[in-house]
Amino acid sequence: MSMAFSIFGIGKNHHDTKNEVVEIPLDQIEPNRYQPRQVFDEEGIQELAATIDAHGLLQPIILREYEPAKYEIIAGERRFRAMKLLQWEKAPAIVEKMNDHETASLALIENLQRSELSSVEEAQAYEKLMDLNHLTQAKLAKGVGKSQSAVANKLRLLKLIVPVQNAILDGLITERHGRALLNLNDDQQRKMLMRIVNEKLNVRQTEDEVARLQGKPLPSEVEAQKEQERLANEENVKVKKPKKRSVKHKPAKKASPAPKIKISDPRIAMNTIKESVKMINDSGLDAELSEQTLKNAYKITIKIPKQK
Template identity: 60%
Template sequence: MAFSLFGIGKDHSGDTKNKVVEIKVDQIIPNRYQPRKVFDQDAIRKLAQTIDEHGLLQPIVVREYESAKYEIIAGERRYRAVKLLNWDTVPAIVEKMSDKETASLALIENLQRSQLSSVEEAQAYRQLMDLNHLTQAALAKGMGKSQSFVANKLRLLKLIKPVQTAILDHRISERHGRAMLDLDEKQQREMLMRVVNERLTVRQTEDEVARTLGRPLPSELAKQRAEKKRQELADLEGMPAEEPTTEETVESSKQAQPKKKKTSKRRKKSATSKQSAKATDARLALNTIKKSIKLATDNGFTITTHEKDDDDTYQLVIEIPKKQ
């Protein structure tokens, strides 16, 4: 198994490297730098059932940190599953790695393959930066993320431990935590109790944080923006048709015409006005979509767009890679 990020795992040699060997389970310990703090026991039991039925298809990866003692580099879920099955030995690949490499590799392996919580992910990024003396930009490049994405994750570490733990335990969401970032420690504790006990939504939490800090309520600001948008659309719908621009046109409009014809002209003008409003509405819709795309890219997503404007339609093709 090769790991190339940050040069980890390169130029190591040894007789057992990349060879699968059987190692006693009681000689193996979990990785001390494992970023995952909470393991889903139901998922481990299901994995154990699969391994019991089909065998262990992928060996775990370990290193020998002392004579006949091994530390897991990759595969702790598989290790926990075979322990549930009471296996005496487990297939493993032995790698020669330093403490720093072992720690970095465990963090990278989990970031790439596991669904870590947002706090665990932030902690893993911080540890990788500290271990390898990396800047946010260098880490983001190595992990294939945007710098803003990494920076937003790291901000979660500014939350007090009880709030971080609540996110880890899924008692509150990452967005609840982000809403509390501007509060001091005491305020965070009080807000956490309210969120959990009163089961506040994210928007309610944002409003309560704003009240605490003496700021405008996000819900009220959202209503104002929505009302402004509705008013803009209403104004567009009510725009008058263009007035006549020549004396002859004005004069002819004054001449008596059959009511039926006048009604037809008015209807035509009204239709023209509505078509203009609809065209403007289409541009507003396009701009709204573009703002949503910008919001997503600002939060670390890689998105590619292709835009085309022809006579009848706006075409906007959005490409979002599944692996971000």
Template identity: 65%
Template sequence: MAFSLFGIGKNNSDSTKNKVVEVKLDQIIPNRYQPRKVFDQDGIRELAQTIDEHGLLQPIVLREYEPAKYEIIAGERRYRAMKLLKWEKAPAIIEKMSDQETASLALIENLQRSQLSSVEEAQAYRQLMDLNHLTQSQLAKGMGKSQSFVANKLRLLRLITPVQTAILDHRISERHGRALLDLDEKQQRDMLMRIVNERLTVRQTEDEVARLLGRPLPSEIAELKAAAKRKELASLESHPEEVPAAPEETTPAKKTAPKRKAVKKPKNNKAKQVNDARLALNTIKKSIKMATTNGFEIRTQEKDSGDAYQLTIEIPKKQ
């Protein structure tokens, strides 16, 4: 990940970066733009034990925002571990940075090193975009991500605060949250209570949301697809001669066997029709996949009626 995209650290000399000093812990405050909202206390205790046994292998990075007062740029978990160990001073590197640079570097450092929750990651992306006036495309390029990945994370910020908090607290999963994106605020609140109280799975949640919105149930769609696949496989197993074979060169001997040609012709035509239908369906699906990769939200419903494939495509006007 290239920090230069955000203009960080360009004016800092190597001598400044490598100089380690001792700073009193009571002169240090956490970073205001720390994206992590929940710290694993067991993890902090384990880190403290490691530091106690082996020492601090990497100094924390600070900036002096007021005389003799310092703000953490990178290393808040190490700072918390040192406080737990009741250290008086912390080995640190002092950097000269603006508020924007401090905030951006803190966000990037956490995105690189910490396993942030999906909501924390989305909030960090939004803050980086706002601080540095970046588009989704520019941010994705700077972070080494696809634009669709960043767009999908940012969509989580459309969830109401209680749902985001539930994801942060690991009471529900990111996939639970994504299932609620099409609901209004009241519906999200009510469905969150049901997920927690009834311990709904992701698929059960998706079905309940579909019922609220009057849509086909995802579980039923999945079962129809599975049944169609089983039917297709059973048909191929019971009629293996219908699978089209590789084309063969015509020989004089084969030309004199009209009966054999008459038997094969309808079977080959039937297989060709099946293949043509699947080819058309797969071509449409590839186009949909290409659109979603470029950041568009597209919902599809697929059904095999036996005689035809039915594919319903829904593209919300507000992306």
């Protein structure tokens, strides 16, 4: 709690305080007026009393003397109640010197660090700490080790009408039921609270009824539509895509030989040879061609000079 102490200004002037345990008569002790916990679990108190009776008080309560021989609890009201249940005459205690402001802040912080507070009690404790220490939500959140959004969400519960807050305190409805009623006016909250309790509406049913009152789409139907769209998208993904065939690299085909030219007319052959000789001459060589017609054939002689 050192960070909280520094932020809320607790303990600055009490460096010399000795944690001396003293015995204080129970009838001189009063509960803390700033105690955020409004509902105490009686069964839990009885279990704590049984533990104290069997093993003793392991941790003394913390008090402050606000008037001579009159003490106020700073921390340890559950232990105090358990000792009263056991009919102890005196309580082991550490007496601190604190003013009203410090006492209130420490009592609130000490209880906020426990898990027994309801959401409404937690919100009320935040509001009191902010008022007592003139804090912003951001600085309060830093002091109690919470995010600013978490603190803001809890504080919103205080906008609910008192009967709804009390229903959360008494465990008749949940915090989420309460949040569903935040956008309703006072009369609508009161009527919806009765319906939740009498008809045993769950949170989703409550949200639907609130949306119906406001003429908005029902959250259950919106959620169902989203689920249908999600399933449809999944089905689309599952549609089989054509499988990619693995490409097998076939060995490259050998170049096929040039097609053979069939010449049936010898005159075509003669002309082809003459054209070839002409290309040789055009390239710079002096080739000579002579032809002779024999009885059954043509004789062609080509002379190409050797290079000197």
